[in-house]
Amino acid sequence: MKRESVSPRGFAVLTQKQKFDKIMYVCSLCNNCKTVCPYGVDLKLNEMREYVLANGGETAALKSLMENLRNTGNPFGVVSNH
Amino acid sequence: MKLQDIFPPNAYSEAEVDKIIYARDASVFEGQCKAVVWPTTKQQVQELVMYCRRTSQKLTLRGAATGTFGGAVPADAIVSDMSKMNKILDIGSDWVHVQAGVVLSDLNSFLRKKNKYFPVQPLEYPVCTIGGMIATNTSGLSYHYGRMENWVQELEVVDGTGRTYTTSTATMKNFIGLEGSTGIIVSAKLKLLPQPPAKTSSIVAFNTMSAMMGRVEQIEKNPHILSIEYFDERTSALLDLGQALHIIVEYDDESGVIKVPEEVKKIDELKEKVRHLLIRNHYSQKEDPKIPMENRGKFLHWLNKLEVPCFGHLKHGVFYPHFKEFSKQPEEIYDIVEKLSGEVIGDCGVGIKRKKFLSKAKTEKFLILKNEYDPQRILNRGVLVD
Numbered sequence: 001m002k003r004e005s006v007s008p009r010g011f012a013v014l015t016q017k018q019k020f021d022k023i024m025y026v027c028s029l030c031n032n033c034k035t036v037c038p039y040g041v042d043l044k045l046n047e048m049r050e051y052v053l054a055n056g057g058e059t060a061a062l063k064s065l066m067e068n069l070r071n072t073g074n075p076f077g078v079v080s081n082h
Numbered sequence: 083m084k085l086q087d088i089f090p091p092n093a094y095s096e097a098e099v100d101k102i103i104y105a106r107d108a109s110v111f112e113g114q115c116k117a118v119v120w121p122t123t124k125q126q127v128q129e130l131v132m133y134c135r136r137t138s139q140k141l142t143l144r145g146a147a148t149g150t151f152g153g154a155v156p157a158d159a160i161v162s163d164m165s166k167m168n169k170i171l172d173i174g175s176d177w178v179h180v181q182a183g184v185v186l187s188d189l190n191s192f193l194r195k196k197n198k199y200f201p202v203q204p205l206e207y208p209v210c211t212i213g214g215m216i217a218t219n220t221s222g223l224s225y226h227y228g229r230m231e232n233w234v235q236e237l238e239v240v241d242g243t244g245r246t247y248t249t250s251t252a253t254m255k256n257f258i259g260l261e262g263s264t265g266i267i268v269s270a271k272l273k274l275l276p277q278p279p280a281k282t283s284s285i286v287a288f289n290t291m292s293a294m295m296g297r298v299e300q301i302e303k304n305p306h307i308l309s310i311e312y313f314d315e316r317t318s319a320l321l322d323l324g325q326a327l328h329i330i331v332e333y334d335d336e337s338g339v340i341k342v343p344e345e346v347k348k349i350d351e352l353k354e355k356v357r358h359l360l361i362r363n364h365y366s367q368k369e370d371p372k373i374p375m376e377n378r379g380k381f382l383h384w385l386n387k388l389e390v391p392c393f394g395h396l397k398h399g400v401f402y403p404h405f406k407e408f409s410k411q412p413e414e415i416y417d418i419v420e421k422l423s424g425e426v427i428g429d430c431g432v433g434i435k436r437k438k439f440l441s442k443a444k445t446e447k448f449l450i451l452k453n454e455y456d457p458q459r460i461l462n463r464g465v466l467v468d
Contacts, residue, residue, distance in 0.1 A: 002120060002165040003100070004147075010103045021099050038358035 008033035011043055020051040022059065083136075085117060085160070088129045093120040093166070104161040107147035107154035110367075110407075111434055114158040115142075120166045124238065124246065124268045130162060131244045131266070134460045141460050143262040145183065145214030148206040150368060151433025153218065153261050157464045164213050167268065173198075176274050177235055182213025182267045199275045201227035205357055213267045218431040219259030223353045224332065225395040226308040229429065231258045233273045241265040242456025256451050261431055262462040263448070264455040281308065282338025283349045287318075287326040291386065294327050295379040301331065302397055308332040309397055311353060314382070316391035320359040321352050329396060356393050357402075365391055365404035369412055370428035373399045377422040384418055400428040432466050440466075 004010045006026040014021060027045060034042045053062075068077035085094055096117045104115040116139070121127045134141045140159035147154040154161075167183035170192055178200070180189060186200075186207045193199060202222040204210060210220075216237070221229045237249045239257050241264060249257065257265050288294035298310060311330040313321065318328045330349055331338065340346055357368075373381045378399055385392045385403055390411060394401030405411050416439070419426050426439040440448070448467045452459070 002163065002168075003095075004163070005097070005099045005103045010099075013103045013106055014099060017102055019099065019102060023099050038354075039361045 020055045022057050024052050089119050109150045109152040111152035111155045113155040115156045115161050118161045120163050122166045127240045127266050140463045145211035146209045151435040153433040153465050177271055179271045180212050181269045184212045186210050199278045217262050221429045224309050225398040236271040238269040239265040242461045261466050263466045264451050279334050281346050282333045282341045283346050284331045284339045286329050291383045306333050306335045308334050312396045313393045317356050317393045360404045364406050366407050367405040368402050370430040371419040371424050372428040373424040434464050
């Protein structure tokens with residue numbers, strides 16, 4: 001994407017600034033950044049996501065997904081007929 | 083005409099997250115970013131400059147932003163992220179024409195397939211851009227090949243008045259090493275070597291500085307030596323070489339003890355590894371003084387006394403002492419460098435941080451160029467000259 005804001009370095013700056021923005025969802029949590037970082041930086045991506053949620057980052061899609069999981073055990077909200 | 087008329091929606095942003103992130107580079111400095119644009123053509127760059135002139139706005143250029151002296155930190159400016167200008171345009175028998183945003187490692191991959199080689203490979207080679215390398219006139223980890231100015235044939239530039247140039251050999255120097263303060267490098271024609279040269283290496287340990295310098299003075303006139311890299315006791319220990327002073331000597335013939343290419347490559351990698359290890363150990367500040375040959379031993383001895391970790395290019399007198407993040411020790415370095423008739427600024431650029439160390443003659447020269455190419459002071463305000 002060539003946009004610094006969706007790079008590990010960008011996330012590091014936002015974390016340092018305590019700016020836990022929804023842009024942090026543009027990350028697959030693969031942790032490849034931690035593996036390859038020559039400076040040993042660990043962005044603690046799961047914690048970062050928790051802070052995003054705690055700072056009003058829950059989207060309508062996420063809310064719906066969580067409700068579906070709680071109610072039906074699957075993200076689609078489908079109830080099995082079996 | 084607004085910025086949104088020059089750039090499509092996916093190439094322009096005033097989002098808060100972008101303004102926060104683009105206010106920083108790899109240095110400790112933080113500026114103010116008004117907006118971010120991602121040009122893809124020379125025309126967009128030209129229109130951007132004209133826009134800034136009309137609206138009296140400042141413009142900061144950004145490659146990979148790996149500089150540690152604040153060269154890409156905006157002073158209440160629009161930031162032009164050049165990373166989308168990343169095409170390799172053409173290749174000849176001994177040259178390649180690239181846009182400024184081409185990442186060096188991508189160029190390396192392309193050239194390997196063509197059995198060609200670009201020899202300036204700084205530490206940041208996995209991510210640095212050609213434009214940034216030219217703007218800072220960087221050198222490689224192997225100082226033997228000199229700096230970018232030795233490897234640029236031609237530049238395509240947009241200056242601070244919006245004029246575009248294809249530079250001649252004479253005018254090229256008005257943009258190389260000027261850190262974006264005179265013009266925006268849009269593309270460059272680079273000289274190439276036919277293939278990577280075969281190297282051999284030797285690692286030698288010493289218990290005393292005098293023994294090491296004595297040996298260096300004996301061997302350094304050998305024309306087959308590409309480089310003599312120095313590692314003090316602290317950096318040697320980090321690299322698991324042992325607690326002693328070490329030199330790594332690289333040869334372009336069979337003189338080195340280590341001849342197997344894979345083993346030579348591992349030795350090369352030590353030069354990359356040492357900076358990463360220093361940063362992991364919180365030595366994040368670096369300086370790059372250039373010391374006259376006759377005073378190298380004194381300088382390194384002084385650093386040893388202060389227990390400042392250091393590595394560097396012994397053959398060329400450029401060293402990289404490292405300091406903890408908020409250390410005031412660099413101030414002591416500046417004094418001793420001047421006492422030893424050295425230059426504080428070696429090969430890592432001036433940026434915001436080190437303008438005060440430019441000589442009066444250089445500052446005057448830069449101001450003349452600034453007045454010629456960017457009289458309105460749009461480009462990279464605060465970098466290189468005030």
